[in-house]
Every structure is written in C-alpha cells, then in structure tokens.
Amino acid sequence: EAGVVQSPRYKIIEKKQPVAFWCNPISGHNTLYWYLQNLGQGPELLIRYENEEAVDDSQLPKDRFSAERLKGVDSTLKIQPAELGDSAVYLCASSFSGTVNTEAFFGQGTRLTVV
C-alpha cells in the first residue's frame, strides 16, 4: 500500500512568487495535516482537515497561505507571495480518525527554497 505521496520533492522559487504543494494521503484516511518543519526543528502543525473541512487552521498564516482539500482526498497548500523566511520543508500527514488507536503517517515532504 502506498504511503502519503507529496509533490514536488524540491522547489526553488524567487521571493514574491507563488508556489503550490500537493498531497495524496493514504487511501481511506479521512484526516489530513500540513506541517511545517524548519531546519533542525520538529514539525509544527499548519492546518488539519477532517474530510473536506478545515477543523484547525489556527497556525496557518492566512495572509499568504491557503489550503484546500476538495472531495476530501487530495490537498493543495499554496503560498502567495513567498518570502525568504518560508524556506522550509512542508510535510503532509494523514490518519484515520475512526479508531481509538489511530496513528499519523507522514509523507517525504517538499523542500522549499526561496531565493
């Protein structure tokens, strides 16, 4: 079974340009997360979806970041315009919230470099 799939793996853009990341969660997982991981630090939650609904976006900088999860499967995270400080790894994770002992699984991430 395929894990969480993210694309692209790497992205280099100039500041003020837009960028988008895509995530395909594990089949059957209704909960999807976007995390931000700065160099040398642990991941931090940006947004959590339950099916199509964003149930926790309190850490998402809404002036420049947006996300969507149409049809409750794939998700896209967008930054417009990108700033130098946005250089980081953007991780997608998924889980199935229908059981008590659920676990969250991460994709390989998209490494963004803003120059």
Added chain:
Amino acid sequence: QQQVKQSPQSLIVQKGGISIINCAYENTAFDYFPWYQQFPGKGPALLIAIRPDVSEKKEGRFTISFNKSAKQFSLHIMDSQPGDSATYFCAASIGVDKLIFGTGTRLQVFP
C-alpha cells in the same frame, strides 16, 4: 503548557550500546505519545507510540517508558546499530489531532 522538551540534542553511542532519549511535557490532557525517526531528506516515520494506560511498550529493540506522574517519557534503543543513526523526535497530543513535537535528537551510532 503546549511544549514538549526533548534531550539530549545530540547523542553518540557505540554499536551495541543503549541509546536513551528523554522527553517531558506539561499538558496533562495529552493522551498519545509517539516517537518518530527521520533520516536526512525523508519525512518522519512512526517508530513506536504509547498511550498513558501503560507504563512501558516494547517493539523489537525499541522501548518507550512512560511516567505519568512525572510527565516524562523516554525512548530506549537496545543494541544500537549504525543504521539507527537518524534524528528522533518525540511528540505528544490529544488523540493525533495536533502533534506537538520536541526539538529532536540527532543520534550517531559508531561501529
């Protein structure tokens, strides 16, 4: 109260030795404590997790010890191998909804 404090920042262990990484939390509502292993250029991979109804969980060479009263938990890697060299993150959350990660421990295992 949402922080998870992890130590040490880095750890060097000889092959065959025991690696021990510690974490402490403040929020008593946390009920899920996973450990993730991350290799360079890869996403975090779930290694082992524990819920507060048990004090210890063992999977192969990896053991989580959990002390609810002290609000601490630790990862023990027995018979450490060079292939275990990676960064390890502890985390805590209510369910799995919002994992709060520690700052990571870079483990190096030398032959």
